[in-house]
Amino acid sequence: MKLMKITISLLCAAGASAFPQYAAKIPNGYGVPNPGPQGGIWAGVGHVRTAGGGDRNSFGLDFAANGFEWTTALCEADSDGDGRSNGEELGDPNCEWSEGEEPAGPALSHPGIADEAKEVATINECDNYVAPDDEITMDISFSVPTEMDETQTHYICEQKLVDVPAKELLHKVKHGVLLDNANVLHHMFVYICPEGYNSIDGDKVGQGPYDCSGNESGCIQVGGWAVGPHESCNPPNVGNELDFSGLDQIVVKIQAHYDNAMGTPQQDQSGIRLHMTPTLRPLIGENLATGMVQVDIDFLIPPQQTNYPLTSICPTAITEHLNGPVYVYAFTPHMHLYGKALVTEHYRCGKKIGELGRINRYEFDNQQTYSLNPPLKILPGDSFVTTCEYDTTGIDFDVVGGPETSDEMCLNFLSIYPKPGTAKVPTLLAGCFSFENGIKMDGREVSVRVAIGDRNRDMVTRDFISDPKASFGSCCAANNCEELYIAEVNEACGVDADCANSLVCAGGLCDYTGTPEDQDQSSPDETSDAAADSLVQSLAGEASGAAAIGNAVVSLIVLASLIGGCFTV
Template sequence: MFRLVIFVTLLTAICGYSYFQEKIPNGDFIPHPCKPNFVWKGVGHQNWAGGGPRNQFGKDFLAAGKKWTEELCRKDSDADGKTNGQELGDPNCIWRPGTIPEGTVTGISHPGVCDPWGSPQCMDKNDWVSCEGDEFNCPAIHEEGVMTKELIYPRTNVPAKDTTYVCMGFELPSDGDYHIIATTPIINESRVMHHIGLIACGDDFEVTDTPRECSMGLRGCSALIGLWTLGLPGECFYKEAGIRMGMNGMKRGVLQFHWTNPEMRDDYWDSSGLKIYYTNKLRNYDAGTLMTGQQYLEMPPLSPKIVQQSTCSPRCTKYKFTDTIYITTGLNHMHYLGISQHVKLTRANGTEIMLTHDEHYSYDTPVKHKYDSPVPVYPGDSFETVCTYRSLSRKETAFFGEGTFDEMCFGIFNFYPAQNIRGSRNCVTINDFEMCDFKERHCDFRALYNHSNPETRDLIDKVLDVCSYDGHCRHGCRAVVDDVMRNHECFKDGAAEATTFSRMIQADKDTAESLKFVTAMKSCKCDVESSIEYKPVIKDQLLKENEQKVEVDGSNPQEKPTSSGRQLLFSMYVLSLMLSVAMTGL
């Protein structure tokens, strides 16, 4: 089963990130000009949360080398008659990072927004400022009978590294049947928190009651049921559907955090969490989350445009969808190099529907695409996920992965009814290999993981008897590997590289032997196959032996070779013939 990982990663390189707030006086107390009690976190950007186009102060900050200089302090970026220093509580331009500004926070104003707000002289200058509320708007959470449960981490030290995934298990209400209808974040340390995901786990999953690093997920937990990421106030599910929880649904879940700590500080502590809203007044449908996209990415450095694509084919939707599903929301997801993305739905009759289209993608301010009416998707329809990247700032190739400098390409959709998708609710590819193809194969992974299984034992011995796991391509190995790759259901048609190799290493109890097997299978991928190893036959040895024979019986070795001499002569003949064949390529 495809292991779901919630992937929303963050690379801090713009003013919208919290640590840039520390580079200017009172950077974490900048009020929004038209939203009471609302802090403008991305001070240098037009978007209050950060990311996207910079405002004039952000442009001036960038020109100053992203430092608070005297010149920047005395500049009036928003042209409202007050210097940036006056607006930020440093009128004398004496503040330095790590010190307390001389002014008070009560008189702070935004250095990129003209004041007074609403005045005639500022109307045209502030036409880019949005006053629409970003507060969570979900009327259903106020309905009678709606209950809440807070899933909160204990106070935990954030590791001093740029990217950390950490997981903690929680028991969920199971004394009845419920629908989760909404989730909201509980953010304790906004300087490192980038996303929170709630993942459903099987009944046999052993709940971990303390936070621990979990890389790209935990085995036994696969279905995403709740997601918060930077820029989203919460998640409100479609009015006719909810995530099933309780006696006939999910009973255990894992709360996964993604911390981003680019400064690698060791003094951050976090106790964030997720609040779920649920009801025993069940809705008409169970909701679920579908993911499309590409799991093989390779972006060379210094490239102005790189396009990666993935297709969830009609064949896969026919197999995975038992009936029509209805999509209610869509979300694009890439990392820092991503600049645009779309997911297009194509009907069997050729009709095309654009589900998500972010012409200017910003991974720290994701756009949740909502549809006026749920979009039906039929078995036989297809999804095309297209991600575009720019790597001009990179000196090394970027690949698919969870880290800050890795990349991703996914479309994430809420849909109903959940039971209309069988198995994993993901339709993804690894290069051109469609993961749904595994379900149509006769690949017995349980047997493959069991090294005492006779067929598996024969397979491993067949490869290790001929192939080396020490980095050399032995003679005859390529033929053995080609045979396995062509004929074994678990390895043929690209399945080996797409998933089988990694599954064997992850799932096998005998990891050491699995590593040897996989390494041996790959030993001839790039290397040139070695020639046959022969015992050297030395001409001088043959002559010396014949000379000794002449001294003993006076015979002529040219007329009557000895038995030993004949064997050596034959060996030399065979060797010369083999060398001749090898050199001529016959």
């Protein structure tokens, strides 16, 4: 079996601890819109928190007082006092719905929260997805139903040998969940284990479902799901590489985290469906993880805080090893129950030039991917500062970083193209999260995060907090970063300005505008800088000679060992 080149799409998320069976007892119970600025679905319809659990809202109180039954009286009531009956808001205006039937229409608003204007519309990245004519699908699910007792938290895995869908290089363009038991499934990932890189659980191929730790660092994640959107789609010009060339079978690992709030024995046989195409897309997608390592000793949030911030930096010391620009086309923020807001600021040459994602009202049960149009350009030497804010009002204990829903995380996953080649680190995934012994670059140890047990922040973050401008070096001698990285024909771009004269950015690549004379010109544009070209070629040369998949696997192993919570949300 030969090694595989696979680019991953990460989504780390946390699930709800509500009682989903109640949703079936009201019309459109699984599709009640969130009236807040983020939009999406309010999973715990009768509760103050979107995820459910804890205090009930006005509709939840009325629903409980009515014996958790949908009756004409409850339908005609206006629980939130906004002038619309519960039936009107839930899609049963004539109060004719019965459990198990289709409602008269969709839920229009929330019956327990007075209507308010939304600031940001919900973005569904799969709304405009068009399946390729040669689309190939691959279902990866548990061979038999998993078994769990009344205990709340379960991690269950299975490793098995499966036939490849095609013996060639494919691009993954979409993945979604095959959801079996929505009452207990917290999140799920699927991995492919290349030869020589066994699962951290050891070789358990063909042994059926087994209890596992949830920390996976030996295999490569190729799909995942958590409470929120059920599908994830790439833009039409971007694909994630899965190379099955010359293979008959591969070892896959399924990993599920169950939150059994029901408190009764449960079963589940969920899985993930991968959508692929042999028609390769022009750009290879990758993911860049920014934020704070959950095991950092500084990851501690005191109780009774309204806007408590935690800040982490991906510094110049990491990105300076890129051999060219990369473009951020989407971002996916991730925190847990106490997460309130997140922003990733973008610095160049010591100055803030913009943001690589911001969400002012985060909701952990409605974690979405937000598109950036046009994409934002990252250059070698840029820095990112990710700040998460938390609200711990109403609790009397410290919240720490960790894998449980009651713990917290601070992550922002940036979807980027092209797949970044680097001089010393094969991807940015591991670099932005290195800590303790760090990652060796230029023969030295780079420690971006603090060592476990060290209560002092790492130097980069500490210096940024005391003096932000002092933390970032100048990326170019004369601050002419943009001029050094003007793209030529068939090189990646985000907007026309990224391309040399006579070229436009079309579908993420620079191309000619029109005349045959333009297309015959093979020499560099007059604006090209010979010294810059030499620099880029030199950096690219440093990266040659390393096996692409070997490097990718090493980076992912390092990443998983550092941010185990990304795999054990």
